Amino acid sequence: MPKESPILVGLEIGTSKICAAIGEENERGEFTLLGIGQARSHGVRKGEIIDQARAQEDVRAALGNAEEQAQVTVRNLFLGVTGRHVEGFNNVGMHPVASDDRLVTAQDVADAADNAKAITLPAEHTILHTIRQRICVDGVEVADNPAGRLGRKVEAHVHVIHGNALRIQNSMRLVQSLSIEVNQPVFNGLADAQAVLTPEDKENGALVIDIGGGSTEFVFQQGQAIRQSGVFAIGGDHVSNDIALGLKLNIGVAERLKIRHGSAVVGAESHGRTVPIGDNEVGLPPREVSLEQLHRIMSVRLQELLELVAERCADGCLLDEARAGVFLSGGCSLIPGIDTLAKRVFRLPVTRATCRNIAGNSATLAHPEFATAIGIARYGGMRLRNRPRPRFSFRDVFPFFR
Numbered sequence: 326m327p328k329e330s331p332i333l334v335g336l337e338i339g340t341s342k343i344c345a346a347i348g349e350e351n352e353r354g355e356f357t358l359l360g361i362g363q364a365r366s367h368g369v370r371k372g373e374i375i376d377q378a379r380a381q382e383d384v385r386a387a388l389g390n391a392e393e394q395a396q397v398t399v400r401n402l403f404l405g406v407t408g409r410h411v412e413g414f415n416n417v418g419m420h421p422v423a424s425d426d427r428l429v430t431a432q433d434v435a436d437a438a439d440n441a442k443a444i445t446l447p448a449e450h451t452i453l454h455t456i457r458q459r460i461c462v463d464g465v466e467v468a469d470n471p472a473g474r475l476g477r478k479v480e481a482h483v484h485v486i487h488g489n490a491l492r493i494q495n496s497m498r499l500v501q502s503l504s505i506e507v508n509q510p511v512f513n514g515l516a517d518a519q520a521v522l523t524p525e526d527k528e529n530g531a532l533v534i535d536i537g538g539g540s541t542e543f544v545f546q547q548g549q550a551i552r553q554s555g556v557f558a559i560g561g562d563h564v565s566n567d568i569a570l571g572l573k574l575n576i577g578v579a580e581r582l583k584i585r586h587g588s589a590v591v592g593a594e595s596h597g598r599t600v601p602i603g604d605n606e607v608g609l610p611p612r613e614v615s616l617e618q619l620h621r622i623m624s625v626r627l628q629e630l631l632e633l634v635a636e637r638c639a640d641g642c643l644l645d646e647a648r649a650g651v652f653l654s655g656g657c658s659l660i661p662g663i664d665t666l667a668k669r670v671f672r673l674p675v676t677r678a679t680c681r682n683i684a685g686n687s688a689t690l691a692h693p694e695f696a697t698a699i700g701i702a703r704y705g706g707m708r709l710r711n712r713p714r715p716r717f718s719f720r721d722v723f724p725f726f727r
């Protein structure tokens with residue numbers, strides 16, 4: 326008998342796999358995962374849909390699996406968004422205190438926050454999230470609600486995440502074509518942080534990096550604020566490509582080699598060792614490849630990727646504030662040695678992420694590839710709890726589509 330209680334559904338349309346997570350929240354906001362469904366992804370490159378029809382089939386399959394496991398029928402969901410077009414940046418909005426007696430009002434704060442959103446975005450881009458970082462009155466940071474204080478000027482510091490409206494709309498249309506409503510598009514990186522960080526990690530400051538097949542998302546969260554975020558259109562597929570090119574293998578063999586014998590660091594134990602490969606798919610006789618060379622190729626690409634993230638967090642010495650350290654998720658966080666490599670790059674403690682503070686099947690929650698979909702569903706719960714909007718309004722996200 327299908328459940329009729331409100332359910333929370335997160336959908337990640339990834340480059341390697343489509344993943345749907347179904348959960349529910351109790352009145353205390355505790356999240357339980359009821360089901361997870363996945364399907365291999367065929368219509369997505371670098372996090373963006375390139376074949377609508379194939380992606381639709383894969384989404385249908387992933388949702389079907391999750392529905393079966395959770396024993397529910399999905400009618401609406403929160404949709405993950407990623408891709409090179411998604412960008413995050415910090416902005417400050419100001420507003421003079423309007424009243425003659427210089428008493429700050431809630432309206433002054435709201436006006437300052439609105440001004441922070443009034444930014445020039447790239448053509449056809451739309452804001453996905455505006456997250457308040459802190460409020461200052463006359464340059465001094467104040468608590469969340471400074472109404473009642475005296476001052477001359479209110480400043481709202483915000484983090485804005487925006488993306489190409491047409492590409493976001495493409496993913497939304499795909500879901501809608503299955504007669505399922507999209508409550509809200511959610512940046513994948515933001516969702517990851519909700520799945521893998523505890524409230525203590527957030528308080529201490531944490532950098533979450535999700536390395537998937539075709540893209541890598543990162544988010545730096547401190548308290549309720551997002552300090553930095555972004556996407557690189559680089560992931561595990563690029564690692565496999567490098568292996569294929571460097572060792573002259575076909576891509577399928579390179580992918581398997583990466584998963585069976587891969588490492589993100591070149592250790593002394595790989596020196597002089599080889600692994601056999603049955604390169605039957607291209608009709609070549611079996612041969613051996615150098616383990617050291619394999620690890621070196623992987624290490625170069627992964628280090629470059631992690632350094633790109635570190636560079637983006639260099640502004641304002643953000644990494645010095647990551648007291649909880651770095652959390653790695655996504656399929657590539659399973660690569661042996663990636664935590665050692667990340668420690669070298671960031672000079673911070675590194676954790677391979679799992680979903681935390683979530684009830685449900687523990688084996689499923691330990692899978693870092695599921696963190697995004699689960700985080701999207703959880704973000705959905707927080708969203709509905711904090712601002713009950715039954716349905717995402719198209720105009721909110723696409724203001725120029727009036």
Ligand SMILES: Nc1ncnc2c1ncn2[C@@H]1O[C@H](COP(=O)(O)OP(=O)(O)O)[C@@H](O)[C@H]1O
Binds near residue numbers: 536661
């Ligand atoms: N055990 C593993 N060891 C190394 N790499 C892995 C492992 N499992 C998955 N991967 C890699 O992780 C990537 C897929 O990660 P995932 O988070 O599922 O991707 P996406 O979200 O882009 O669909 C692929 O490049 C895959 O080869």
Ligand SMILES: [Mg+2]
Binds near residue numbers: 339537538697
């Ligand atoms: Mg992913």
